[in-house]
Amino acid sequence: MGAVATTDAAPVTPRPRSESLPAGRRRPALARATPYLLIAPACLVLAGVLGYPLLNMVAVSLQRYGLGQLIAHRGNFIGLGNYTSLARDPQFWGVVLRSLAFTAVVVSVTVALATLIALLLERMSRPMRMLLTGGLVLVWATPVIVAVDLWQWMFDYEFGVVNWLLTFLRLGNFIHHNWYARPIEGFTVIAIVVIWGALPFAAITLFAGLSQVPSELVESAEVDGASGFQVFRNITVPILRPIFLIVTSLSIIWDFEVFIQPYVLLNARPSGPFMTMAVFMYVESFRVSQYGLGSAIAVVTVALLLAASFYYVRQMVELAEAPA
Amino acid sequence: MIAGAQPLPPAATRRRRTISRRRRGRLLADLAGAALFAVLVFPVYWMVATAFKPGRDILSLTPRWLPIPATLANFQDALSRxxxxxxxxxxxxxxxxxxxxxxxxxxxxxxxxxxxxxxxxxxxxxxxxxxxxxxxxxxxxxxxxxxxxxxxxxxxxxxxxxxxxxxxxxxxxxxxxxxxxxxxxxxxxxxxxxxxxxxxxxxxxxxxxxxxxxxxxxxxxxxxxxxxxxxxxxxxxxxxxxxxxxxxxFTTNHGTDWGPLMAGATLTAIPVVVFFLLLQRHFAGGLMAGAVKG
The missing domain is CATH 1.10.3720.10 (MetI-like)
Structure with missing residues (x-):
């Protein structure tokens, strides 16, 4: 499309696409400044609301910053004090391990289920595909806070439909079963809420990726006797690799910083065994007013997520540079 | 069916078998898709249904699947909070x-x-x-x-x-x-x-x-x-x-009022759902194709 237009324009302007069109009507200095002027407001805003706060977060993590310091607007420098006290806190290590395990389980289940859904979407009839896509979009559109509320209702110990269903299916006596009494069950509920909310994005993205897999390739492999699994493993997965990477790294980031689901499901009173990184950070800073310690937890969170975001950022940058 | 296909050359047999496998696969995929749709969408349905139910139907030990009789009382309650x-x-x-x-x-x-x-x-x-x-x-x-x-x-x-x-x-x-x-x-x-x-x-x-x-x-x-x-x-x-x-x-110290909560949740979700549906249309590509050629 672009190529056609360029050849059309070629007789008029033999030069390749250039910055300021027909002969310097404007001063070159201004023309050179234009792109910088265009991105200046964005840079200014981002420096103010992102750059400075991030640097300040690192700075505060090296300070004792409690209620007194909050009022005085300045903390007391204590070096790595917050980090060493975190390292000595067994609860912190429990939180880190719990968050890592939670992320690992939730991300694998999300990506696996989303892949299955994407493959199903490809194989089903058109009306069914439209119906299921519509359902996925509806779930996707549901605000997280609404999702948490409605799952809380589904898992209510007294009148929740889940307890009734499990009892009805003779899977045990779930009448008046409290799902938050045991952390493993509580985290199951949290995981269900997170996965339910994350599936649509992952499934629809993967399905969009599947349409890039050339159908001749799949058909010829099938005619040559490849099984469905072989086709998936040797054709689909390699082609979808970048999309898998993007979906996985985004899911890691979202699940590791999970806050609303555990916090609101437990009615804003999460107990020790329900602390995830974000909840722990929130409690340490805004409940106990130890903003220095909270910042240290935030720094650790960002550091742990850097590896996951690396793949994503690299993929996206390649994408951005490709057409230019 | 396989017996009837025997006289055909092997490649055609294989292709026909692939096609019939496809058709059976499509039926299975449709069934799985329907089940999946039900599981995925049920929570949203349950929220909306609960929002329209009168209190005694919400607090019933065996769930009442349809919001009949329906009431707007929960919405009125939520809006007057x-x-x-x-x-x-x-x-x-x-x-x-x-x-x-x-x-x-x-x-x-x-x-x-x-x-x-x-x-x-x-x-x-x-x-x-x-x-x-x-x-x-x-x-x-x-x-x-x-x-x-x-x-x-x-x-x-x-x-x-x-x-x-x-x-x-x-x-x-x-x-x-x-x-x-x-x-x-x-x-x-x-x-x-x-x-x-x-x-x-x-x-x-x-x-x-x-x-x-x-x-x-x-x-x-x-x-x-x-x-x-x-x-x-x-x-x-x-x-x-x-x-x-x-x-x-919304949760108070003396338990949750599920009806008004679900009504409030529905109201909070509506603008987002509407915008989401509007957004989908904008991904219909090809807008530019005519612009250059025409």
């Missing part, structure tokens, strides 16, 4: 403020990145992408401290500023994609026909980027409308909170 209207208004102000500012700033930046080659361009793009990876949760403390020292906690402008932090990079990214896909030849043609560069921007680029602007602002609207943690931390007086915080605080 303290601070619903104030908080809905706050949500609207915050969202419109954040979307308005970020739209203007992001469009300029997107044009800069998509239309100009300049030193530092790649660095800027990398920054825009990398910044989206910063977990929002990590930003609550520094943003709180920043707004606290500026005296902007418990004010809506403070929250608007905070929302720019996570709305802006994404909008620049989305708008860049839209602007890149508008052929630069259209502007060049306008300039050859005597338009100034600014004139070409306003008359050609801006209208063609309109779907992108709509899509980006709807995205930002949804993000900001759904946001909870920053609003929760930055706004403490109940009359100053947003709708998500209002909804999360």
């Amino acid at each position: 303290p601070f619903f209207w104030e908080d809905a208004r706050n949500s609207l102000i915050v969202v419109l403020g954040a979307v308005g500012i970020s739209l203007a700033v992001a469009f300029l930046a997107a044009v800069g990145v998509a239309r100009f080659g300049f030193r530092g361009r790649t660095a800027f793009v990398v920054m825009i992408i990398a910044v989206q990876m910063v977990p929002l949760v990590a930003l609550i403390i520094p943003l709180f401290l920043l707004l606290n020292s500026a005296g902007l906690t418990d004010t809506l402008p403070g929250v608007i500023l905070a929302y720019l932090a996570f709305v802006l990079p994404f909008m620049i990214w989305v708008l860049r994609g839209f602007v890149v896909n508008i052929p630069v030849e259209l502007e060049e043609a306008a300039q050859i026909d005597g338009c100034s560069r600014t004139g070409a921007f306003i008359r050609i680029l801006f209208p063609l980027a309109a779907p992108g602007l709509v899509a980006a602002s709807l995205y930002a609207f949804i993000q900001a409308w759904n946001e909870y943690i920053l609003a929760y931390v930055l706004l403490s007086p109940p009359q100053l909170q947003t709708l998500t915080v209002w909804l999360a605080g």
Whole structure:
């Protein structure tokens, strides 16, 4: 499309696409400044609301910053004090391990289920595909806070439909079963809420990726006797690799910083065994007013997520540079 | 069936077997899809159904699957709860403020990145992408401290500023994609026909980027409308909170009123669901194809 237009324009302007069109009507200095002027407001805003706060977060993590310091607007420098006290806190290590395990389980289940859904979407009839896509979009559109509320209702110990269903299916006596009494069950509920909310994005993205897999390739492999699994493993997965990477790294980031689901499901009173990184950070800073310690937890969170975001950022940058 | 196919040459047999396998696979996929649809959508249905049920049907030990008889009492209850209207208004102000500012700033930046080659361009793009990876949760403390020292906690402008932090990079990214896909030849043609560069921007680029602007602002609207943690931390007086915080605080000490809560949740979800459906249309491509050829 672009190529056609360029050849059309070629007789008029033999030069390749250039910055300021027909002969310097404007001063070159201004023309050179234009792109910088265009991105200046964005840079200014981002420096103010992102750059400075991030640097300040690192700075505060090296300070004792409690209620007194909050009022005085300045903390007391204590070096790595917050980090060493975190390292000595067994609860912190429990939180880190719990968050890592939670992320690992939730991300694998999300990506696996989303892949299955994407493959199903490809194989089903058109009306069914439209119906299921519509359902996925509806779930996707549901605000997280609404999702948490409605799952809380589904898992209510007294009148929740889940307890009734499990009892009805003779899977045990779930009448008046409290799902938050045991952390493993509580985290199951949290995981269900997170996965339910994350599936649509992952499934629809993967399905969009599947349409890039050339159908001749799949058909010829099938005619040559490849099984469905072989086709998936040797054709689909390699082609979808970048999309898998993007979906996985985004899911890691979202699940590791999970806050609303555990916090609101437990009615804003999460107990020790329900602390995830974000909840722990929130409690340490805004409940106990130890903003220095909270910042240290935030720094650790960002550091742990850097590896996951690396793949994503690299993929996206390649994408951005490709057409230019 | 296989017996009937035997006289055919092997390749055709294989193809026919592949086709019949396909057909059976499609039926299975349809069945699985229907089951999946039911499981995925049921929670949303259950929320809406509960919102329309009278109290005694909600608190029944065997679930009543249909909201019959239906009632609007839960909605009336939710709407007459303290601070619903104030908080809905706050949500609207915050969202419109954040979307308005970020739209203007992001469009300029997107044009800069998509239309100009300049030193530092790649660095800027990398920054825009990398910044989206910063977990929002990590930003609550520094943003709180920043707004606290500026005296902007418990004010809506403070929250608007905070929302720019996570709305802006994404909008620049989305708008860049839209602007890149508008052929630069259209502007060049306008300039050859005597338009100034600014004139070409306003008359050609801006209208063609309109779907992108709509899509980006709807995205930002949804993000900001759904946001909870920053609003929760930055706004403490109940009359100053947003709708998500209002909804999360619905549980009282003496148990939950499920009917009104589900009605409130439904009301909170409606604008987002509507915008989401509107957004889908803007991904119908091919908008540009006619523009160049015609």
